[in-house]
Amino acid sequence: MNLIILNANSKTPLYLQLYKHFKAAIESNRLKEGEKMPSIRGLAKDLSISKITVEKAYQQLMSEGYIENYDRSRYTVKKFEGIVLKTPTPSIRSQDNQLDIEHNKICYDFASGDMDKEGFNFALWKGYINKAFLQKERLFGYGDIKGEDELRREIAKYIQKSRGVQAHKEQIIIGAGVQSLLSVLCSILQLEHSSIAFEEPGFKNGRRIFADHSFQIAPIPMQKDGIDMEQLVSSGEKLVYVSPSHQFPTGYIMPIAKRSQLLNWAEEKMGIIIEDDYDSEFRYFGRPIPALKGLDQRGKVVYLGSLSKIIPPSIRISYMVLPEEFLEIYQKKASLYNQTASTIEQLALAHYMADGHLERQIRRLRKLYHEKRRLFLAEIKAILGDKVEVNENESGLHILLSLKSELPAKMLAQKALEKGCRVAPVQDYYLERSPEKLPQVLLYFSKIPAEEMKNGINLLRNAWFSAQ
Template sequence: MIELTPNLDITKRTPLYEQLYEYMKNEMLQGHIQKGVRLPSVRALSKYLGISRNTVEAAYAQLVAEGYVESKPRQGFIVKEFDKECLPKPLFQKTYETPKPAETVKQAYDFRYGNIDIAHFPMKAWRACMNEAMDTPPEQLLWYGERQGDIELREQIAHYLFQARGIHCSYEQIVIGAGIHQMTGLLCQLFSQETDTIAMENPSYDGIRTVFANHRYRVVPISLEKDGLNITELEKSEATVIYVTPSHQLPLGMVLPIGKRQKLLKWAEKTDGFIIEDDYDSEFRYEGKSIPSLKALDTQDRVIYVGTFSKVLTPAIRVCYMVLPVRLLEVFQNTFYNYNQPVATIVQKALALFMKKGYLERHIRKMRNVYAKKRQALIAAIDENFGTDATIIGEKAGLHLLVRFRHVTDVSGLVERAKNEGINIYSAAKYWFDPTTSPPPYILLGFGGMSEHEIKEGVRQLREIVRSDFVS
């Protein structure tokens, strides 16, 4: 019997007979099994490989059907002759060498913004809600679901927004999406690249800026003043849509005051424009009362409110939402009538239960205290290790702050040196429309995913790196 040594893996999704067929076909194409060779009998090969006869028969049948093998009475399966030049060539041919992954230093301390505290995730409560959601009748659970999202989840979100953010809306206005980038992509299709210009704060979230650019929108930067958006500059622009983070500007952290909020709303009314309010981390404010959302002040139905569960719960469930102005609902429904809901039905139903049972509210209260302690640990560590050599910016809310070291001008160099020592810190330059225009040398430090001990030790070691620069 010819030697056949296929690597058959029962854990793969590909059936065993397909794995055997592909192996034998490739052996023939490469010339390892020559024309005229008689293949092992079905019984012999199944015994040799320890697989069922049905598996071998199915693989042989496919080889016969495609003309690689013929079945002859009393002789068995014989490899046929075929012209290799006439065989179909793959549509994609690799023309480059895949680079080997570079060796990386294991990072002991990662100040990445966007990381959350997974140690306090309410796994028991979430698992219970997932299990209860599984009891939903199959005709409701095992399908794409409502186009705008699960109705009960949207009702819970509407209730939550009224209680937490002062927003009056109905569940019909709410759309569930799979992350802020996907949601923004939908919004891009409600406007027109030909007639609409989008304004964004400068600096602002570069990820959203990329979404607008990928949809071929003209995006204009609007500078910031000490108290936020420069309204006068916006009024002089040709923008008809603006994306803002008024409750906690990303990345500088200031709060847009009530006077500017009112002017911004008047701008939208005057220009027949719209405001996209990204309220990405409003739950985590550590000083003073919670700031009402811009949407709560919107009497002319001009604000598109966007929220997420990535910071308050976990980004792993991929759930965000937006509240559409009533005037855009029909546009949305006509534009996306043929789209399916992107978020898993089971996740939506579990989240609705999680909110209905009060778990989300309790979790937010708990995490506000947890993150407040981490934030204070970071501020104290910076003060202790750097004193007046460091200036802290935007520390009153959210899960990150900016710091400016008095003696540091080469931020990218500092980031690289810290990385080599096992510390991930991040330049804030990417948030500016043009990072080459020398924005202030800010370092962005996220603290959500680190313990208080890691924060303190990470800053202590960072001090040695920073001071080695200006000492040398």
Template structure:
């Protein structure tokens, strides 16, 4: 029977909601309010109870499962794990520092982080979406920063233009014309603090409460959060080997007479879909452009991981085909250089530039000017192109090492997707085990892997599926990490057999 879980969260607090849910459930387990084998509410039910996005609840459940507190069984539900008692015993000192109350208030996060570090020593982290930290060209970047600072004028050190540095916009336009086949001028580009800010502004610009937004399925869960904040209804459209199923859009969009607004926006990652890695075919691209023009809708093209392609010719951007001004192209430098740089950009049709700038000026006027000028210098002096070329070769070798290790350890039971480009693979293991259980077990071997089930909204794979990043691991680490990951899957398989 599902245990009733009374959780209070404070949406006004400067603490992420998924973190609040995580802490409350974890404390309920540690204090004995929840016991081994207790069935906790489904994520959809708890999300409805708390009036929040289901993805927020899923994130909390995933963290709890990764740390061994919960276990999810397909078709059965989510339970308090058998080894949760071990956590209780290991956390006695922490419990003595807690202020226990019946309302499951938040515990001190700093004590949790210490306990987590003590519990597992992660040596092989297959995190995706990050560059290789050890080869970031810091010497060249430092030289660009020094040159910029030495040449700094009062204008540069003051409040810069809301659209961003003209020098940087000029360099980005040049890059996009040559490498992405987009006929863009600097005046169409607005610098943002990463791609996420661009998406947030676009959501504010296009969406009214009740409007529908087309999104790929699977897709990153944070996209749903961004669009939901604007009051949109996200319409997941399935992805196959040719990318977004454009022919399914009209079938899935709800009629406006049912209380929803029109579908004004579609979000796609056509060059390297996340997380499947597929490329949107030319036929589908033309179909999507026809749909947008027919419906008076706009397309957000997130050019995810487009810089790195290892097989075949580099694919041009969808925006290069746009003749009707229906595409907003979004990019960033987080995966090329480093995320802390916080520089992204949006390429806008001329008619949208001023509306976009009006919102940006209110919400966040400017991205740091010195870093923008330094990045323009870095690109202008050829260091950016040199770095991308070097990293492409390095990542190709790491990708090959990952594929070989997976095939060696799993044999014909493994299927992988997206190996032609990008910085991660989506893998599917022919197995009956729970992917969250495998991830939790892998932590005992010092390996962190990332279940992919949370990215699927409609159709979900029958087998355990994972997103494995490889950019920040050397080939030896990849080899050892996959061997230990495979052992974790064997452990879970043996346990399933014994339980059955």
């Protein structure tokens, strides 16, 4: 294989550079029919790039018919018949235009977990914003790097009461979204680690952030009681990213026995668990499951929480609880960090929480979404019937739908989009190929008005089954 040279300073993304290299090699017959492509993991290691970068290049080559892949074995070069028509690689601007076109024709966004339009009292929130403006002396500086003191105290009380997590305010870091906090965490973990295990399927944006910080990603399959512990142990990894209280996208909840196994693994391997407490508030039967961090007696769990499903995501506030052993490292590197969350909104939220409104908001949303979920499932059963299988769970704002169709999930998503409905193929949340026999899509109900659910699901039926 010819030497591959990638330019990290180029405006052309690395995956496109890699794609162009192999495309030219196949077109010039330097890579011949049936020849095996380098393994994704091996090539990523040789070029010091992420596996995701290699995968994107290979996926583009495969979609254009240059290479093929059977039964998850290594990619091989397909027979090349010569160029009939060259299609220029779409520019970033043209891709943005396509996204704009798609966005404009969306009537029902089943791929978004945004809040119900009636789900938040903005008039009440405005009063707390005005109250924050009265603290003018606090608004001329950048604020505490960790976050405003009042808010960290309120969050410490909230997670202790609702999630069983014992933490003092100095352990809590505020950020504008989980992604910004993960970037801070990556800079701490990079000192001793270069790879991390992720649930498969799992949080794809989290994977990307770690990959962007040069971590190798090891996908570990999910079981119905959580991450596959045998495969985690055999992987040799010492970092793992999990969402035990409501796994995304499967909705599985990790039982206490496996939580204990995972904590024992961290103790034995000198490992670290990153717990993403995704959607934990929306459990409709019984009390929310206590956080894994609440069982942690050895400081092995980094805890991530977000309020983006309780208050509008435009109010960008999330939080991270660091184990004691990381606090000294954080302080040493603190000059490298900037606080990303607005001081005004932090102060407003602290007062909002102190007055008990966050707990009232959670109770209100839980009632609202419980009823919407009941209606959503009833409409799916009535309209789609035995053409689909619903992977039900007792929490969260979405369901997984398996479709009895011979079409792949991505094509079904495109057909739905043509009818004005956006859905998310579950395959998008896998790093490798999905093992599911039927195509699966993820459907959120939180944003869809209750009175329009029937019409939205009818559009999905027309998109998927009218011609079958």
